[in-house]
Amino acid sequence: MTTAMRSKARPRTGVDWFLTFLRVLLTGLVLFGLLAFLWQQIDPDNPLASAINPDANRLSWDAFQGLVISGLSQGAMYGLIALGYSMVYGVLGFINFAHGEVFMVGAMTGMITSNKLFEAGVWEDNFLLAILIAVLVSVICSTVTAVVTERIAYRPLRGSPRLIPLITSIGVSFFIQNTSAVLLGPGAKSYPRLPDWLRDDIGIGPFDIEGKKLLVLVVAGVSMGALWYLVERTKTGKAMRAVAEDKEIASLMGIDVDRTIVTTFAVGGAMAGVAGILWGILFGSVTEFTGFLPGIKAFSAAVVGGIGNLGGAMAGGLTLGSSESLAPQLVLEPLGVTGHTQLKDAVAFLVLIFVLLVKPTGLFGERLSAEDRA
Amino acid sequence: MSEAVASPTPLLEFRGINTHYGAVHILKDVDLAIYPGELVCLLGGNASGKSTTLKTLLGMVTPTTGEVVLDGEVVNDKPTSYRVERGVTMVPENRRLFKRLTVKENLELGAYLRNDDGVESDLERIYEMFPRVKERLNQKSGTLSGGEQQMVAVGRALMANPRVLLMDEPSMGLAPALVQTNFELIQQIHEEGVAIFMVEQNANMALSIADRGWVLQTGRVVLDDSAEALLANPELRASYLGDGNR
Ligand SMILES: Nc1ncnc2c1ncn2[C@@H]1O[C@H](COP(=O)(O)OP(=O)(O)O)[C@@H](O)[C@H]1O
Ligand SMILES: [Mg+2]
Numbered sequence: 001m002t003t004a005m006r007s008k009a010r011p012r013t014g015v016d017w018f019l020t021f022l023r024v025l026l027t028g029l030v031l032f033g034l035l036a037f038l039w040q041q042i043d044p045d046n047p048l049a050s051a052i053n054p055d056a057n058r059l060s061w062d063a064f065q066g067l068v069i070s071g072l073s074q075g076a077m078y079g080l081i082a083l084g085y086s087m088v089y090g091v092l093g094f095i096n097f098a099h100g101e102v103f104m105v106g107a108m109t110g111m112i113t114s115n116k117l118f119e120a121g122v123w124e125d126n127f128l129l130a131i132l133i134a135v136l137v138s139v140i141c142s143t144v145t146a147v148v149t150e151r152i153a154y155r156p157l158r159g160s161p162r163l164i165p166l167i168t169s170i171g172v173s174f175f176i177q178n179t180s181a182v183l184l185g186p187g188a189k190s191y192p193r194l195p196d197w198l199r200d201d202i203g204i205g206p207f208d209i210e211g212k213k214l215l216v217l218v219v220a221g222v223s224m225g226a227l228w229y230l231v232e233r234t235k236t237g238k239a240m241r242a243v244a245e246d247k248e249i250a251s252l253m254g255i256d257v258d259r260t261i262v263t264t265f266a267v268g269g270a271m272a273g274v275a276g277i278l279w280g281i282l283f284g285s286v287t288e289f290t291g292f293l294p295g296i297k298a299f300s301a302a303v304v305g306g307i308g309n310l311g312g313a314m315a316g317g318l319t320l321g322s323s324e325s326l327a328p329q330l331v332l333e334p335l336g337v338t339g340h341t342q343l344k345d346a347v348a349f350l351v352l353i354f355v356l357l358v359k360p361t362g363l364f365g366e367r368l369s370a371e372d373r374a
Numbered sequence: 375m376s377e378a379v380a381s382p383t384p385l386l387e388f389r390g391i392n393t394h395y396g397a398v399h400i401l402k403d404v405d406l407a408i409y410p411g412e413l414v415c416l417l418g419g420n421a422s423g424k425s426t427t428l429k430t431l432l433g434m435v436t437p438t439t440g441e442v443v444l445d446g447e448v449v450n451d452k453p454t455s456y457r458v459e460r461g462v463t464m465v466p467e468n469r470r471l472f473k474r475l476t477v478k479e480n481l482e483l484g485a486y487l488r489n490d491d492g493v494e495s496d497l498e499r500i501y502e503m504f505p506r507v508k509e510r511l512n513q514k515s516g517t518l519s520g521g522e523q524q525m526v527a528v529g530r531a532l533m534a535n536p537r538v539l540l541m542d543e544p545s546m547g548l549a550p551a552l553v554q555t556n557f558e559l560i561q562q563i564h565e566e567g568v569a570i571f572m573v574e575q576n577a578n579m580a581l582s583i584a585d586r587g588w589v590l591q592t593g594r595v596v597l598d599d600s601a602e603a604l605l606a607n608p609e610l611r612a613s614y615l616g617d618g619n620r
Contacts, residue, residue: 235486242472242483248434249470252463254455254487254534 023357030354033331040334053336059329065207067325073213073282075321076220080275081298082305082313083227084146084268090244090308091264094162097169098149100295101176102269106142106276107286108180111189113137114280118192127195131281135219139273145176146269147262155258173291180288188285198281216278223274224314227267231310240264244308293345300352306365315363323351383446385410385538385569386431386462391440393423393430393593400426401437402593408538408571413564415572415580415601417610418590424573425467427590428540431571432464433457459487461537465544469527473516477507477526480515484533492535500529521552528559538569545576557583581605 032048036056039046044058081103088096117123117130153172157165198211209217231237242250243260251257279294280286297320305316327347332340355362384407393401400423408414418424429435431442433454441448444457463484472480481500485493501508504525510518515526524544531539544560545553553576561583564570574580581587581601589597589610597610604610 238475238479238483239486241475241479245472245474246470249466249472250483251434251454252432252458252466253483253530254458255483256453256455 019357026350026354026357029335030331033334036334037330048334053334056333056336061206062208063329067329068322069207069209069213071322071325072318073216073220073321074325075301075318076217076224077275077278077282077317078294078298078301078321079314079317080220080223080271080278081294082302082317083224083271083310085299085302086305086307086310086313087240087264087268089302091240091261092154092158092165094165095169095299096154097166097295097299098153098172098176099146099169099268099272100291100298101173102142102146102149102291103272103276103279103295103298104180104286104288104291105145105176106138106273107280107290108184108189108276108288109141110134110138110277110280111191111286112184114191114277123192124195127198131215131277135274135277138277139270142273142276143266143269146265146272150262150265155261173295177288177291184288186288188287190285191280194281194284212281216282219274219278223271227271227310230267236260236263240267297345297348300348304352304355304362306362309362309364312362312364319363320348320351324348327351384408384443385445386571387441387443388427388431389441389443391430391437391442393426393435393437395426395435400593401430404440404590404593404595406588406595408569410537411564411567411569412586413561413570413572413584415574415584415587416590417574417577417580417587417604419575419613422590423593424590425542426593428464428542428571428573431457431540432462455487458534461535462540463531463534463536463538464540464542465527465531467542468547469523471515471518471523471526471530474514476512477515477518478511480526480530481507481533484530485535488533488535493533496533496535500532504529520547521549524548524552524556528563532563532568536568538571539563541570541572543573543575545574545579553579577610578605 036046036048036052037059039048040056040058050056081099084099084102085095088094088099113134114123114130117133122133123130149172153168154165157168194212198215200211201208202211202214203209204214229237231240239250239255239260240263242253242255243257243264247257250260275294279290298317301316301320302313303316304319305312305314307313324344324347328340328343332343332347337343359365386406386408388404388406391401391404392399404427406416406427416424416427426435430437433442433449433452433456437450442450444460444462449457472483475483481497485496506522507525507529510522515523518526528544541560545556548556557579560570560572564583572580572584581604584601586600587597587604588595589604597604597607599607
């Protein structure tokens with residue numbers, strides 16, 4: 001509270017003016033783009049759109065809903081991965097950059113399992129059974145990876161400054177990437193062909209959703225629901241939240257703090273495993289570097305939602321995924337940005353910068369006062 | 375050591391305890407004994423090692439030499455949970471509620487290690503003791519006033535069904551009007567048969583309800599006597615009781 005009061009009383013510096021300028025500029029650009037886009041939907045020759053980009057096209061409902069569904073299914077996976085960043089941050093206060101690789105392990109082991117099942121004929125005869133087995137294997141492998149890294153790499157560093165486990169996690173991430181390249185060979189590996197009903201569109205209300213995207217949304221939704229139940233409604237979850245807030249007092253309650261930290265890594269790893277196999281189903285292939293970009297974006301999603309806040313991680317993931325998918329057409333094209341469809345990744349990080357400029361604690365973040373973090 | 379109380383085995387005991395933080399020597403050859411059902415207090419100035427004493431009793435800090443004894447058993451290498459299960463709990467300094475958890479969740483965490491079926495009725499007992507708490511069960515505990523937080527902190531400790539309650543400066547940060555109520559509450563808990571080991575700066579108040587007390591000075595026990603004797607001690611009057619009203 002005292003810092004908040006002090007920062008209000010502090011005279012505004014050049015940097016403050018610059019940040020305010022950035023906030024206004026970014027908000028203005030987003031609003032202009034959106035307005036031009038909306039107007040264009042009504043009147044293709046509207047002066048706002050043609051002023052900057054006379055070539056801008058109207059977006060059909062079909063194309064629009066396709067972008068929304070792609071954005072949400074991609075965002076759901078970011079959300080699942082973001083949960084792991086957020087939970088570990090909540091409990092140990094550092095960013096586990098190896099979490100993207102935990103996700104990659106899920107995608108990789110999912111690829112191995114589903115190819116084996118494909119060879120055995122199960123993939124085509126009984127897809128639901130096959131995918132259930134593949135999800136289980138991915139979840140187990142990712143969970144084990146997360147727990148083992150905690151035990152070997154992070155636990156010995158407990159109590160050292162937060163920068164040290166953070167840098168260690170970058171090392172762990174290289175280690176896992178290279179282990180995968182050594183064991184399985186470098187380069188892209190394919191998932192088996194999905195059954196036809198997953199490649200067709202399924203109509204739900206005004207939406208035509210590709211089967212695999214629906215599968216991704218359903219599995220991600222169920223996993224998030226299960227996680228919410230675990231954290232908010234069970235004794236284990238209560239212990240996790242208590243440890244996140246105050247380890248010393250948690251141990252005074254009789255909670256085994258080390259075991260609770262392991263549980264946190266395990267649950268985060270399981271969610272990354274689910275995301276890994278869903279990624280494989282959606283994009284059909286995986287490399288040892290698959291964890292990198294989704295990992296960084298999921299981390300951004302966790303920050304956008306307010307790091308340490310689980311609902312925020314999910315919301316951040318969905319926000320980031322949909323912005324990535326929609327913003328090129330809705331905001332960038334009317335602004336006349338060339339090559340806007342190639343700018344997905346830039347959009348994700350612009351969203352991060354925008355949120356940090358406007359609400360530094362993230363969408364659902366609470367102010368972490370010194371007292372709270374004691 | 376005065377063997378004023380008849381009961382043969384102390385509930386909790388320090389035998390020649392030394393505690394260090396890194397290279398810094400905090401507790402120096404401390405001997406203490408708390409008997410079942412007693413109300414005792416530990417006095418001492420700032421940074422004299424009072425909180426460290428409580429944390430060492432609970433195993434949140436490990437002593438370098440000496441023995442922590444619970445019911446006659448040396449528990450140095452047993453975790454905190456072992457001691458909590460056997461009836462030792464604490465209301466920590468500054469209460470330290472889980473601020474982002476609800477009042478109900480805080481109380482339930484107090485009973486984390488229990489799986490007997492007395493938990494529900496103990497919750498009811500806490501609600502009876504603190505009707506204010508019952509009205510705020512689903513509120514985040516960080517939003518409570520200082521007095522209400524104190525009630526939840528005491529309630530949370532009682533939910534462990536303790537035989538001895540360690541209290542670290544229970545009147546610190548309370549409005550002056552609440553300090554008296556708080557001491558009455560401590561006496562009430564004591565009358566229900568729970569031993570109390572209280573750390574206080576408010577020496578007058580503490581000694582007026584305690585049976586015995588110790589005075590700690592830079593980690594060493596310098597006085598160990600009955601409450602009446604301590605109240606009458608000229609040295610103590612000069613150093614603590616004189617400004618005990620601040
Ligand atoms: N975790 C810690 N690490 C290092 N020094 C500590 C720690 N906790 C307390 N101390 C130091 O130990 C001394 C005694 O502290 P404490 O037991 O809290 O005193 P009191 O409760 O009597 O005020 C103080 O000098 C304090 O700074
Ligand atoms: Mg203290």
